[in-house]
Amino acid sequence: WLSYDEATDKVFCEICCSASKMHVPLPNTSRDKDSYVAFIQHGFVNWKALERLNSHEESNLHSAASHALAAVEAGVNIVAACSQGKQKQMQEARRALLTVLSSLQYLACQGHAICGHVDEEANLNQLLTLCADDIPELKSWLNCTTYKWISHDIINEMLSIMAYNVLHTLMKEIHEAVFYAIIVDKTTDISVREQVSFCFRIVKEDLVVEEISFWLLHNRFYLSTDKCRGQCYDGAANVAGHRCGLQALVQEEEPRAVFVHCLAHTLNLVVQDVAQSIGMCRTFLSLIGDLITLVKASPKCLVWFEKFQQEEDKV
The missing domain is CATH 1.20.890 (cAMP-dependent Protein Kinase, Chain A)
Incomplete structure (x- = not known):
């Protein structure tokens, strides 16, 4: 594929030059640009670095040009051939990405740690390495040096999308219910940050009662109070107060939302009083x-x- 120009004392790639004259779409990465300049545009003249010849022969630019000329000789439409190659590349990348998502979902559902002290020891990386033995697309994906989509920020974003999808699915089930009741309580986590827990109690079509719990910091449900038929809190004045408590505010919007003092909380108070007395x-x-x-x-x-x-x- 080498072509020597005696007038300029430079070497060109005949295959890449022919493909460029035919206006074939060629790869445009930084490494491909160097090969394009050296073997198509200006010519190669650095005789002290002959290993660049082997490097160019193994480059994506040379490979794409070779496939394009082979397609022309076989009478195949170049644009269609390039489109098929691009579609294949997209399918392989999609399969690799779906494997990353499924592995992350498995670890999250099983409650296993995702990260480790170092990235090489992380459960996610170890699981992906194991899956790569059976999935060639994933193995080539993990061998990429520019992108892998398994950085900490990307993994956190994937987990957030999964969590939102679960929340959306559960909320859809609550929206489809005819009526619902709410049970609300609040507590603090290990970082002493206050969280509010919502428990929705709904009745299925087969009259089976189901409770769906959420631990939330900042979320919106967009639920209509017209379907609320019950509300249950502890005895705190801010929720159980008959004038300014939450139950009173809800009943102003929906009088049929009956307030019930939490029986578990009542039993706990009784046991405390009995134990003290x-x-x-x-x-x-x-x-x-x-x-x-x-x-x-x-x-x-x-x-x-x-x-x-x-x-x-x-x-």
Whole structure:
């Protein structure tokens, strides 16, 4: 494929020059631009760097030009051939990206850590390396030096998209329900940041009650209060107050949204009062706590307790 120009004492690539004269679309990366300038536009003259000849022969530019000329000799439409090659490249990249997404989804659903102390030890990278043995497209994708789409920012963005998709699916189910009730409570996480938990209670078409819980910081549901038939909170004044509490504000919008004081919270308050007032009850509850600690600390006792629970369930 080498063509020597005696007048300029330079070497050109005959295949690439022919493809360029035919206005064939050729790769346009930085490395391809160097080959284009050296072997098509100005000619190659650096005789001390003959390894550039092998480098050009293995380049995408030379390969694309060779395929284009072969297509012309075979009577194939060059544009169609390039389009087919591009479509194949897109399909391979799409399959590799879907594998990255499915691997990330698996780790997230199983509750496994995604990152490690170093990227090479991360569960995601190890899982992708394992999958690459059976998926050639993924292996070439991971060997890319310019992009892999597995950086920390990209992974966080993928997780956010998955979380939003789950939230959207659940909210669609709530929107399709005829009526719903809400249970709201708030707590603080390990970073002492307040979070609000929403639990929606809906009735399916087969009259089966289903509860859907969300832990939220900043989200909007766009739910109509016309379908709200119940609301349940603890005894705090900001939610249970009969004048300015949340339940009163909701009932102003929808009077049929009946407020119920959380029974679990009421039971907890009763147990606290009983334990403080009656010493025998306090001692009994302490004994129960010690028994639970003992069972959890002993593998044999834990196995025995699980068998006992299974027998109770059968009864």
